[in-house]
Each structure stands twice: as structure tokens, then as C-alpha cells.
Amino acid sequence: MKKHSILIIEDNEDIRESTAEILELGNYAVIKASNGKQGVELALKHIPDLILCDIMMPELDGFGVLHLLAKNPETSVIPFIFLTAKTERIDMRKGMEMGADDYLTKPFDEVELFNAIECRLNKKDIQKKIYSQSLEKLGTLLQGNKGNDELKKLVSERKVRHIKKKQIIYYEGDSVNGIYLVVSGNVKTLKIAADGRELLTGMYGAEEYFGVPALLAGENYRDTAEAMEDTALCLLPKEPVEELLSKYPDVAGQFIKMLANNVLIREEQLLQLAYNSVRKRMAEVLLRLFKQNLVGDTQSLSVSRDNLAGMAGMATETVSRILSDFKDEGLIERKASQITILDRIKLQNMKN
Secondary structure (H helix, E strand, O other): OOOOEEEEEOOOHHHHHHHHHHHHHOOOEEEEEOOHHHHHHHHHHHOOOEEEEEOOOOOOOHHHHHHHHHOOOOOOOOOEEEEEOOOOHHHHHHHHHHOOOEEEEOOOOHHHHHHHHHHHHHHHHOHHHHHHHHHHHHOOOOOOOOOHHHHHHHHHOOOEEEEOOOOEEEOOOOOOOEEEEEEEOOEEEEEEOOOOOEEEEEEEOOOOEEOHHHHHHOOOOOOEEEEOOOEEEEEEEHHHHHHHHHHOHHHHHHHHHHHHHHHHHHHHHHHHHHHOOHHHHHHHHHHHHHHOOOOOOOOEEEOOHHHHHHHHOOOHHHHHHHHHHHHHOOOEEEEOOEEEEOOHHHHHOOOO
């Protein structure tokens, strides 16, 4: 069986050598670099299966290493794990936005090290399968259009990012760095009111894009994006997407159509918030969730009270009361966060 090769980029000799010794005992082939510049050279030369890289290093720091490797098609898809003693959110967010796959906070033990490596290598092995399924469905978006192959090529050249449940993808006010394609899982976008309440502005499932309005408008993101469950995303960078939209009007037309549909949904949501009773609003939210591509062909979905409250614009206590009423009336079945619609017609025809 072929050994997986791992490149360690670490300026601290003790950490570098001890980590290498542990990995060699785990039957990995190890390549060692004592600084960022040497690490980039060795990565381009050997194309390792995975890279472990310190952040704070002389000559070239970890962010610089990741930036340079992301420019090369061969090294851009290598799983990249930062080794860092810094746990500030800004450093972690910067790394994730640049394409890092994971973090190990020093000091770490052997179990943490092996778990992180094995997890990323396993995900790399199934990445081609994920892409093939994603791109097959993606073809239906632009079927028959000239820009289809270019868009599929752009997606296939990008790394799939694996986002944990409740992890923030971007915050309201952040600069646009591209648009996102959901490969698997679910993402919500939301705005925070002055009193701290959340208002959901969108929910996105597999094969759906988000972040499109900000890119087309040339403005910062106007809401916050958060993973509702463990999710796989593909980031399409701003510059290539803008070039693609400029070159192929048919592709731009599809994204504009997508944006228009989102605007219509939000207008409907605002009307419901303004004029519908809380019971009517909750019924509409449940029906909307089943209408979207978030639940497949089943009659059940898993959604938290907080997310329902955010979509319906009401308190979580009100959500609990209404769902209990719906259950007593035989409209739904509910077990924890799992909801099954029993009578869709009555929900649709609910009086305001």
C-alpha cells in the first residue's frame, strides 16, 4: 500500500522533529521544511498528499504559504492544516477564507494529530466523487448554454471546503470574496436586529448558490452566512466569476434570474411578516421549507426552533406554542427538531 506523504512546515525544530517522528511511526512518508519559503519549494517539487504548516514563521508566514500554493492548480487542492498557538477568531477566519481545511492548536497530542490527518485524507479520497455528482447536477443549471463548460471547469478547479455546523462562513459587512456553491449540507443567511433577534433571509441546500446579490451589486455582504449542519462548500472567487459573467451573457442571465427569484421570496416573506397572524406565518414557513430543495421527497425535515423563529419573525416561545397547537390539531407530527407534515392542504388553507 502506497504511503501518504505529508509535508511539515515548522520553524521550531523540536516541534518539527517530534511531529515527523510520530508521523513516521504512523507509516506516513514525511517531508520537512524549516521555513515557509522552503515549504513552498518542497510542496511544488513533491506534491504531498497533505500539508501541516505553522502560521508564525520567518521569511514567509503560513498565510503566505497558503496564498502561493493556492495559485498553483496542483497544490491548490492539497489538504492544508494550520499548526498554531494562536486561537483568535480573526486568524482562524482569515485562514478559512483563504482555503485552509483545519487547525491544530499547539500543543496537540498524537490522537488529535492522526484524527485531523485521517479525516482530511479520507475527504480528499472522496472529493472526486463529490465533484462528479455536483457537476452532473450543475449541468442542468446552464444546459445548452455556451458558458456551461466554463462554469463547470471553474467549480472543478476549486477545493471543497468542509464547514462544521454553526460555523460562520462570512459576516454582514465583510468584503465579497466570491459566491458559494453548496455541495452538500445546508446554509442559512441572516440579519441581526438591534435587540439581538435573528431574521433569516435565506436557506440554501445542495446545488444552490448564495452570496450572489452582493457580488452582482458590487457591495459588501449584507447578511451573515452560517452552516446549519456539517456542510461542504465550493467558493468561486470574485474575479473569475466576474470574468465569466462578462464573457457569457447567458450565464449572467441565469444568475440574475436566481437573484430575482430570491427577491420575490423575500418580498413574500416581508408581506407575511406585515399582515399575517403568527399561525398563518408559521404555516407558510413550514410549507416554504418543504417547497425548497432542503428535504428531498420526504414529508419530514429537521429544523430548530431558533431557525423557525428567525424565518417567521417571532419569539422561540411562540414557535413552540404554535407547533404544539398544530400537533394537537393533527396538522404535523413533531419529535424534537424533526417535523412531519400530516395535512398540507389544511396548512395551505389556514385562515389568517
